[in-house]
Amino acid sequence: MTMTPTSPACASTPRSAPAQTTPARPPQPTAGLLRGLRGLVSTPVNALLTVLALAIAWFLLRPAIEFLFINAVWSGHDRAACLAGEASGETGACWPFITRRIGYFVYGQYPEAQRWRPNLAMALCALNIAAALWPRAPYRGAALFAFVVPFPIISWILLYGPGFSGLVTVPTNLWGGVLVTLVISIVGIVASLPLGVLLALGRRSRMPFVRAASIVFIEVMRGVPLLAVLFMANRMLPLFLPPGVLPDPLVRVMVGVSLFAAAGMAEVIRGGLQALPKGQYEAAAALGLGYWQMMFTVILPQALTLVIPGIVNTFISLFKDTTLVTIVGIFDLLTTIDVSSRDPAWATPVTVSTGYAFAAMFYFICCYAMSRYSAAMERRLAAAGSRS
Template identity: 50%
Template sequence: MAMHQPQPDLPPPVAERGALKWLRENLFSTWYNSVLTIVVGYWLLSTLIPLIDWAFISAVFNGDGPEACAPGAACWVFVQQRLGFFIYGFYPDELWWRPNLVFALFALAVVPQFLPIAAAIRKWLAIFGLTGLPVAAYFLIAGGHFGLESVDTSRWGGLMLTLILAYVGIIAALPIGTLLALGRRSEMPIIRGICVVFIEFWRAVPLITILFMASVMLPLFLPEGVTFDKLLRALVGITLFQSAYMAEVVRGGLQAIPKGQYEAAEALGLGYWRRMRLIILPQALKIVIPGIANTIISLFKDTTLVLIIGLFDLLGAVKSTLSDPAWDNVMAEGYLFVAFCFWVFCFGMSRYSHRLEKNLDTGHRS
């Protein structure tokens, strides 16, 4: 007697798989969702099509000057002509190879963090990015050592200055903020009081006021003949300001750790700093990765405020160029270029934080 042979399973209906299923569940699940989808779709098409035509199809990308621009179309010639100034500011043209080398080292330290390569390689490149890269960048960009021509910080600008302000602020604010968070939770009243006063003071003052005080008011209180570089004053102000916010983010992570973890660490006979370094801080920092990423992105965008103290970061470089009467019709193109640059870096930091959060997830979320 022949045995019954089961037939292969039939594939699910077309409407229950792939793009059609996603559209039905997310955009056309109910009649009012369907109406809203159609209305929003119509608005997007009526808006995006003219925008794409203005920005890409009819746009002018190459030319020798403003006369190459066409009415009713984007003039990216402006960005092409001033790209060097937007990236390097007033840095001497013949020395651009030095910041370019720093950009290459920065890419070497950062890009592999997004790639599926050996964890040990990513670890050592990250360590280089946090320790060796700032030192190499200082000697290369500032010069004055190893036979390199010195370049005053007043000539630094553009995207290069934006990255310097953000990078130094990021790698300095996290450890300082962590120490402040530990100090605020300390059982020693004096240490706790100092940290509370520091955090609350810097969080209560706008960054624009701090930059103004560092640039204009601080030199008035220094002894005669004593001065500090304007960029250094801005870096110190930005770092201290962001450290206060970072401290509160880290403190939230410390408070989220169950009390049993502290008691278990004490039961092992570990000292305070070893308990923090080996058991408590790794868990706390993992919990607050989204908050740390948010603070870092906020810091990156706040670097544009240095324009008020005469430092020409990326936004300042573009804004100063737009004052040229020859380019009085390309304001939108200039600000779109700035927005795109900031979006690229902020989106990259956001995606990396998501990747890091996913890789470090150990299933402790409820």
């Protein structure tokens, strides 16, 4: 049998290896500011809306800028300096009113010789908050515990000066201004979070009495305005107490504010608990964890992370709602401004407006700082979740 040679054209040639291709890189996002500016004029409609928004902003902000900065009076000792611009028709803010009365705005009638005590308490508060909120701070847990447990006791001893402390007693009716605003808001924030957690867990409890009591408390507190709670704490509570037993007015207000905020906090946390999938509970139970161990090691950390915006929003609302305490005779920042504006030495048409502008700046800075920290925490937790 003769073998026919295979022609070179029909001979099989080795198949070449596929060419190595470099994977395409994903498109890099444009810088945030540049992307935002391009979006403002990306279409004719967007450009028109941008021009309209700028015109409205200029119409609204220009008078405020002129009043607060351009036509403002920056130096003086009494109302005469603030009235100097009125003759020329350029009426602006009277900032000497703020600088001369700043001590009263911050401390109220707290004795000047004893003001080192609230200064020390505020410094300790700032250090505790910085240590507890800074992600890279060592011993963050210890700082958070110190802020919740020993710090309130130390601050009360410093500010009030009970007899055993050796300090001069300063009754709370002399406290006022920023000091009272910070005391009420910090106590409300510190107390409302753990109380809100307990109430949220109680509302989801399988024990009928605990669940019913939690539901009644939450719904009653959320169904009445804070003003009614303050009146109840400051006016009606003494009617239910034995003769001679009457807590300090400021303490009563702090308790009322804390309980009111805890009810709202409970609903926020309950939303986080309901958002968790059932598998998280089943996985924790499969590991043999008890109820409280499961809640504090598995469930609550995830639930609180989900509702960080709601928690911070509750804190901000509580901070702003402290202005209502003036209705029950507590001298907060707005009350000190209102009282100071009636001083004949500073009575001018712009005094009240200047004081309220100062208060608005104070509240804006505090609330904006809380919201920015909340946003930073969300981004950090999202990045940590994407890496895990």
